[in-house]
Amino acid sequence: MLTTDHQIANLLKQAWLGSVLVLLTALSSAQEPAKQPEDKTTQSVEVLKPPLAEPADGLCVFPPIKNKITPTGKPPTNRTHLQADEADMKEKALTRFSGNVLIERDGQRIEADKARYSHTDENFDAEGNVRFLTEELEVYADTAKMNLKQNRGTLQQTRYRTMPENASGTAETVNVKGPNLLIMHDATYTTCPSDKVDWELNAGTITLDRESRQGSATNVVIDFMGIPFLYLPYLGFPLGDERLSGFLFPSFSISDNHGTEISVPYYWNIAPEMDATLTAHNMTRRGVMLENEIRYLNQESEGQLEIDHIEDDKVYGDSRSLFKWHHQSQATEGWSTVLDYQQVSDNQYLADFGGNIRAASATHLEQRATLSYNAELWQFNALAQDFQTLSGDQPYRRLPQLTLASRLAEQDNRLNFNASTEWVHFDHADKSKYTADRSHFQPVVSLPFRNQAAFFIPKVTGYYTQYELSEIAPHEDKSPSRSIAVSSLDTGLFMERDTSVGNTPLLQTFEPRLFYVYAPYQDQSHLPIFDSGRTPFSFNSLFEENRFSGVDRVGDTNRLTVALTTRFLHQNSGAELFSASVGRIYYFDDRRVGLADITAETQPEPETENNTDYVGRLAMQPARHWYLTSDIQWDDDTHSTRYQTSRLTYRRNRGEMFTYGQRYRKNGLSTRDIGLVWSLAPHWQFLAGRQYDVRNERNIETVYGLKYNSCCWGLRIVAREYYNGVRNGQDYYQNSIYLVLELKGLSNFGSDQTAESVLKQTIIGY
Numbered sequence: 001m002l003t004t005d006h007q008i009a010n011l012l013k014q015a016w017l018g019s020v021l022v023l024l025t026a027l028s029s030a031q032e033p034a035k036q037p038e039d040k041t042t043q044s045v046e047v048l049k050p051p052l053a054e055p056a057d058g059l060c061v062f063p064p065i066k067n068k069i070t071p072t073g074k075p076p077t078n079r080t081h082l083q084a085d086e087a088d089m090k091e092k093a094l095t096r097f098s099g100n101v102l103i104e105r106d107g108q109r110i111e112a113d114k115a116r117y118s119h120t121d122e123n124f125d126a127e128g129n130v131r132f133l134t135e136e137l138e139v140y141a142d143t144a145k146m147n148l149k150q151n152r153g154t155l156q157q158t159r160y161r162t163m164p165e166n167a168s169g170t171a172e173t174v175n176v177k178g179p180n181l182l183i184m185h186d187a188t189y190t191t192c193p194s195d196k197v198d199w200e201l202n203a204g205t206i207t208l209d210r211e212s213r214q215g216s217a218t219n220v221v222i223d224f225m226g227i228p229f230l231y232l233p234y235l236g237f238p239l240g241d242e243r244l245s246g247f248l249f250p251s252f253s254i255s256d257n258h259g260t261e262i263s264v265p266y267y268w269n270i271a272p273e274m275d276a277t278l279t280a281h282n283m284t285r286r287g288v289m290l291e292n293e294i295r296y297l298n299q300e301s302e303g304q305l306e307i308d309h310i311e312d313d314k315v316y317g318d319s320r321s322l323f324k325w326h327h328q329s330q331a332t333e334g335w336s337t338v339l340d341y342q343q344v345s346d347n348q349y350l351a352d353f354g355g356n357i358r359a360a361s362a363t364h365l366e367q368r369a370t371l372s373y374n375a376e377l378w379q380f381n382a383l384a385q386d387f388q389t390l391s392g393d394q395p396y397r398r399l400p401q402l403t404l405a406s407r408l409a410e411q412d413n414r415l416n417f418n419a420s421t422e423w424v425h426f427d428h429a430d431k432s433k434y435t436a437d438r439s440h441f442q443p444v445v446s447l448p449f450r451n452q453a454a455f456f457i458p459k460v461t462g463y464y465t466q467y468e469l470s471e472i473a474p475h476e477d478k479s480p481s482r483s484i485a486v487s488s489l490d491t492g493l494f495m496e497r498d499t500s501v502g503n504t505p506l507l508q509t510f511e512p513r514l515f516y517v518y519a520p521y522q523d524q525s526h527l528p529i530f531d532s533g534r535t536p537f538s539f540n541s542l543f544e545e546n547r548f549s550g551v552d553r554v555g556d557t558n559r560l561t562v563a564l565t566t567r568f569l570h571q572n573s574g575a576e577l578f579s580a581s582v583g584r585i586y587y588f589d590d591r592r593v594g595l596a597d598i599t600a601e602t603q604p605e606p607e608t609e610n611n612t613d614y615v616g617r618l619a620m621q622p623a624r625h626w627y628l629t630s631d632i633q634w635d636d637d638t639h640s641t642r643y644q645t646s647r648l649t650y651r652r653n654r655g656e657m658f659t660y661g662q663r664y665r666k667n668g669l670s671t672r673d674i675g676l677v678w679s680l681a682p683h684w685q686f687l688a689g690r691q692y693d694v695r696n697e698r699n700i701e702t703v704y705g706l707k708y709n710s711c712c713w714g715l716r717i718v719a720r721e722y723y724n725g726v727r728n729g730q731d732y733y734q735n736s737i738y739l740v741l742e743l744k745g746l747s748n749f750g751s752d753q754t755a756e757s758v759l760k761q762t763i764i765g766y
Helices: 005-025 349-353 752-762
Strands: 081-083 086-088 094-105 108-118 124-133 137-147 152-162 167-177 181-189 199-209 214-224 227-238 251-255 259-271 274-283 287-297 301-313 318-329 335-344 364-374 378-389 397-406 416-427 435-446 454-470 481-493 495-501 504-519 557-570 576-587 614-620 626-635 640-653 656-665 670-681 684-693 698-709 713-727 730-743 747-749
Touching: 094 124, 108 137, 124 152, 137 167, 167 199, 214 730, 318 349, 335 378, 684 752, 698 752, 713 752, 730 752
Parallel strands: none
Antiparallel strands: 081 094, 086 094, 094 108, 108 124, 124 137, 137 152, 152 167, 167 181, 181 199, 199 214, 214 227, 251 259, 251 730, 259 274, 274 287, 287 301, 301 318, 318 335, 335 364, 364 378, 378 397, 397 416, 416 435, 435 454, 454 481, 481 504, 495 504, 504 557, 557 576, 576 614, 614 626, 626 640, 640 656, 656 670, 670 684, 684 698, 698 713, 713 730, 730 747
């Protein structure tokens, strides 16, 4: 655990040693691709695009280019425009110009104190405050020799800036090799402002090829704060949004579970609509894991495939792997498919490599494929679903499930009809369990009446279900069925009045609501249970017809929900400043239907309570920048809270936030969390988050971070400790530290994605 300064110092020391090792092993780089495919466009060929850096402050902004205006306006195409205070034409093949010399041709411009024009080869030799300008480049030089007709030339002792990359630097020599090729010798490159160059790339040569949209540099030394910290014999990078195959900058971290981690990714630009990132991830405690991510995107489909494998995990003692595939497509109008498949080699894989308590506590990995058709008035879905069980019982498989449902728009003051039907085959890996085909038909008839002051919606829903069972005892019914009609009435009023608090004009609403449901009792203990469970009790569940999820059980009921909501709205802006709701259910009969099925020896006792707990919901903005939300379940018999979740948030701007939340469930989970994001100085932020298990008196996760973000570079230092289960009877914690240096417009050193995901996970609302 990160409990002493000595431990933190050791982690920082290891991080520094790891960073030196990473930098020495780096050979070349390419711009890092996006982790998710971009949205589709209407172009005929879809193209995957890597993201540009999106810092909070953006890239540094250069002052606009100042151009001298020619007296005749824009010069004609393919003709050279000359302007100067004086011209000397004494020599036959040479003309000398002096004083405010201006030369323009085809979007190129030369400004100088003096220039000579050779009529023989059409070269201009310029000197004295030379300025060369194109649409994408501005160069200041001592001297220049240019041929604007051929788009070629050489400039000496230069200062330059490129408009598309928002970068600048110096070069001993700049060679212009046509309209799209630029070669700079003994050059520097940075995206920082010229008066504060915090980082700089020094190279023997820098080549910018705008035709291929690729750039390269040789003999590269990167300086940060005046200190050289990385040498690369070759550096390749794309210009703009273009992608380029090559090594990405390595990333590193330190953790108790894996030791010093070094990841060296290679980005492969396979095709405009497909790419891959292949990563060698070395962990000093475990070994080398090969991580592969393949993305594809076109007009009809997109997807992402992940394959990770470690041949010999030195801690686990065997090879381990992960396979994950997400695919979605829309081949023709209305039809769509989605595939989500996850599989790991062993039950401890996510605990060791998942990276958080949520992954470590996963009990099942879903494997599903869906085929859907959406029409204007109806919808069809086909589903195949299975699970990999990591812990607990193995769920039933759906192989397949077919559903067809109408989607007729509900109209007021007239009868409305809708219906849905389903057929599903349930299978199980345990052959001792029965399998079944289930058919279900659910028609709905409603007659809604609505106006601005009230609504009145009577409705009848039918639940007709038929089973065909196998693998059951001979004396049991192989074709049980159920037919139930459930009636409901939903009605409410909208009342309002003008009021005020101080000088703030408000509109207050009163919204009483009654919801009555009647479902007759029918013995359903002879029916199996494949997907039904008890719906968690909440404010929303007050207005549901069935207290069970799925269709295997329809709860008998004769009940009335009584609820009241009041709101305070700002009369000028319409903003909701306060909202409170409370409600409960009153029962007129006992409930006899339970979740025991045909395999149960006894049936559960009837539910005899006359009413439920009170449930309430609160949302308010007590002051500017402050927000409070809360949900509560109150037991009126014991005068105690059964469930409560609350969150208080202060958010002044994008860079400053405080949040405090708590969740309590009687005889269950009880947690508290706190998060802070605060500006310490311009560009500097302090970040902290903690999640605490009150009932078990242990930390779930703790994160501290320091973040710097300017227009040319950024820094993130994040230290993390999180609970990863119980091992050998003791709480087991993992510690890690992340260091990310971002050179804006170039690349990141370190795993920024991991650091940011850790912060978002622990600091709610970050």
